[in-house]
Amino acid sequence: MAEVKLLTPLEEVVGGAQKRFLRHLKRMDIKTVKDLLWHFPVRYEDRSEFLKISELKNGEETTIQGVVQSTRTRYLPYRKLSITDVRIADKNGDTLTLSFFNQPYIANTLKEGRVANFSGKASEYKGKATLRSPVYELTEVRGKVKETQHTGRLVPVYHETKGLTSRGLRFIIKPVLDNLEELHEYIPAKILHELGLPDVNEALRQIHFPDKEVNALDALRSFAFRDLFLLQLRNAEEKRRLREQKAYPIKYKESDLKKILSYLPFELTISQKRTLNEILGDIKRNHPMNRLLQGDVGSGKTIVAGLAALLAVKNGYQAAFMAPTEILARQHFHTLIKFFEEYEGGVALLVSKETKVFYGEELETSIKKSELARRICSGRVGIVVGTHAVIQKNIRFKNLAFSVVDEQHRFGVGQRALLAGGEEVFPHFLSMSATPIPRTLTMTIFGNLDLSLINELPRGRKPITTKIVEPQNRSKAYDFIRQQVKIGRQVFVICPRIEDPDPPAGGDEITSKQKLAWAVRAVKVEYEKLLKHIFPELKVGMLHGKMKTLEKTAVMHAFAEGQIDILVSTSVVEVGVDIPNATIMMIEGADRFGLSQLYQFRGRVGRGEHQSFCLLFTDSKSNAVQKRLQSLVTAKNGFELAEMDLKLRGPGEFLGDAQTGMPDLALKALQSPELLKTAQDKAEALLNEDPNFEKYPLLKTKLAQFKREIHLE
Numbered sequence: 001m002a003e004v005k006l007l008t009p010l011e012e013v014v015g016g017a018q019k020r021f022l023r024h025l026k027r028m029d030i031k032t033v034k035d036l037l038w039h040f041p042v043r044y045e046d047r048s049e050f051l052k053i054s055e056l057k058n059g060e061e062t063t064i065q066g067v068v069q070s071t072r073t074r075y076l077p078y079r080k081l082s083i084t085d086v087r088i089a090d091k092n093g094d095t096l097t098l099s100f101f102n103q104p105y106i107a108n109t110l111k112e113g114r115v116a117n118f119s120g121k122a123s124e125y126k127g128k129a130t131l132r133s134p135v136y137e138l139t140e141v142r143g144k145v146k147e148t149q150h151t152g153r154l155v156p157v158y159h160e161t162k163g164l165t166s167r168g169l170r171f172i173i174k175p176v177l178d179n180l181e182e183l184h185e186y187i188p189a190k191i192l193h194e195l196g197l198p199d200v201n202e203a204l205r206q207i208h209f210p211d212k213e214v215n216a217l218d219a220l221r222s223f224a225f226r227d228l229f230l231l232q233l234r235n236a237e238e239k240r241r242l243r244e245q246k247a248y249p250i251k252y253k254e255s256d257l258k259k260i261l262s263y264l265p266f267e268l269t270i271s272q273k274r275t276l277n278e279i280l281g282d283i284k285r286n287h288p289m290n291r292l293l294q295g296d297v298g299s300g301k302t303i304v305a306g307l308a309a310l311l312a313v314k315n316g317y318q319a320a321f322m323a324p325t326e327i328l329a330r331q332h333f334h335t336l337i338k339f340f341e342e343y344e345g346g347v348a349l350l351v352s353k354e355t356k357v358f359y360g361e362e363l364e365t366s367i368k369k370s371e372l373a374r375r376i377c378s379g380r381v382g383i384v385v386g387t388h389a390v391i392q393k394n395i396r397f398k399n400l401a402f403s404v405v406d407e408q409h410r411f412g413v414g415q416r417a418l419l420a421g422g423e424e425v426f427p428h429f430l431s432m433s434a435t436p437i438p439r440t441l442t443m444t445i446f447g448n449l450d451l452s453l454i455n456e457l458p459r460g461r462k463p464i465t466t467k468i469v470e471p472q473n474r475s476k477a478y479d480f481i482r483q484q485v486k487i488g489r490q491v492f493v494i495c496p497r498i499e500d501p502d503p504p505a506g507g508d509e510i511t512s513k514q515k516l517a518w519a520v521r522a523v524k525v526e527y528e529k530l531l532k533h534i535f536p537e538l539k540v541g542m543l544h545g546k547m548k549t550l551e552k553t554a555v556m557h558a559f560a561e562g563q564i565d566i567l568v569s570t571s572v573v574e575v576g577v578d579i580p581n582a583t584i585m586m587i588e589g590a591d592r593f594g595l596s597q598l599y600q601f602r603g604r605v606g607r608g609e610h611q612s613f614c615l616l617f618t619d620s621k622s623n624a625v626q627k628r629l630q631s632l633v634t635a636k637n638g639f640e641l642a643e644m645d646l647k648l649r650g651p652g653e654f655l656g657d658a659q660t661g662m663p664d665l666a667l668k669a670l671q672s673p674e675l676l677k678t679a680q681d682k683a684e685a686l687l688n689e690d691p692n693f694e695k696y697p698l699l700k701t702k703l704a705q706f707k708r709e710i711h712l713e
């Protein structure tokens, strides 16, 4: 084989009998040499211990080396079976007969006089230990000793697919690895040396065909380190860059703040005060803040952000509030105008089909979008609340000093940059998230942000009673709902997709559009059922992602106004919706949602003064499901649940589709927090020493590529 390059397509290097594997590789998304070599083993089988024939013991994993003395194949036609007996002798002259079932062709390989390794687990046959259908491998080719792949060593075991076994993969990987071009190492040698990690060439060899187990582990660590290091470099770089950028300093007098706070109908919690101080401490500087405000649903993030926004406006600047959905944007808008009633600086709502502005007492509802855009541009609107509509090209701020993004992981990097508007002065940036994320993950994913955590709920909130409802108790649950509605409460019913649609021919992914269609179907079915058969006397409404914006708004409005008793919905009500009078969250097919998502649903109730309930329905009797749902009953807070969720589902599922490129990295981070810390330290040290990567051009290129590949946030 000629020298193999990383980007060489596999068709060019895989030949002969292995060609049939190409199809399977493609299915696993393995198309180039790089894909192949980065398909790491999941574990190793230790076949390194050689035993003499006389030492063979029942039940032990072992390798025997021997010279083939004879082969003979017997056919048992009535049992459709062939048995090939291979007689071998070891160095001591002891002999052993090995039986291979249905592999008559091995006689072509295991010819008399050839030296081979045989690996397997010894079992007893007629009172003597032997190996049945062992893995075999010649140790000499044309008289030359060859390095083995399958026997007599630590043998890699890969994630397999139908038609492609670990053995097949070893056959393909070994020669490719042996002929691979020398790769350039982009991690500074000094760092590898300090951490005792192998360079990329050695790491690749050792991860597939390790000499010793410790070498395989070091190799794995080195690959984990690579990703974490790049990630932390990117984080550290972004932090540095922000320190060089300009922002409008937002100042305030203690007495002014006191006055504003005194207008609120409640006192801030200790956490709210602390996080507000952290934010105010940042935004008074003339470099942009980049902070994540984390807090459970209902912990009162919006008001904290709103207060900072208000101070920005009092300083003569503008602020923007962005939410992932129109429902949420509207809600933020109403929260703000409710809190800042006497405020006259202008709060606008800007979503795709609707615009409003509020100036103190007056609410203008029929303002044209172009007119609103003009007022934003001239600074006659202080706070703009909206969806993506806020970052459309036609919207330009006069002096945007502060921007807030709710549930920021739903916004992309590019959109964030758009908010900055390509200006020389960047807004202070606050992300808000109710998704409790374990700390290690936060450090990885949001490592470029400073963290503020609200870890308490406002006083007087009653804990929500959570119950897993057995199928036979369904009608009791309906009775309970009826009774709650009678005393004036409202109910959410969440439906998952009934089942996943069949994947289309050709193995394509199910598109989000198809998923949506199925979710809608489920909601419609449930809605009809409740409306016609279960609660004909009550007002039942429906909400799903396929409805027109105006319809959705109308339904949410009706629900908020109490004109709907029971709202049947897809997961669109997931984040942030605030209906204090809703006290029951009923979730159908609860096993189909992740814990964090269920947690978010539950957070839709318990927002008012009344005792609230979360009823989980599932048809699954599996222990695992019951246990998982049970943790929702017992977990003390969102963070605890998040940790569990992460363990149960793994980072990929946990983070959802949005985090392309992340799960792998996150997983590594979780497994070794100390490696994450090391990566962070090394990244910061390197940037301090050489911020422009003058000594490390390879690293610079690699980092740029890395940033393109992963779409963080």
Ligand code: ADP
Binding pocket: 266, 267, 268, 269, 272, 295, 296, 297, 298, 299, 300, 301, 302, 303, 434, 458, 459, 576, 578, 607
């Ligand atoms: P989050 O955005 O964190 O989910 P919100 O800011 O929407 O939470 O607050 C949830 C509800 O709690 C709102 O109705 C808000 O008015 C109320 N609230 C916020 N802070 C407090 C507080 N300190 N005391 C009492 N109620 C509060």
Ligand code: MG
Binding pocket: 297, 298, 301, 302, 434, 576
């Ligand atoms: Mg919220």
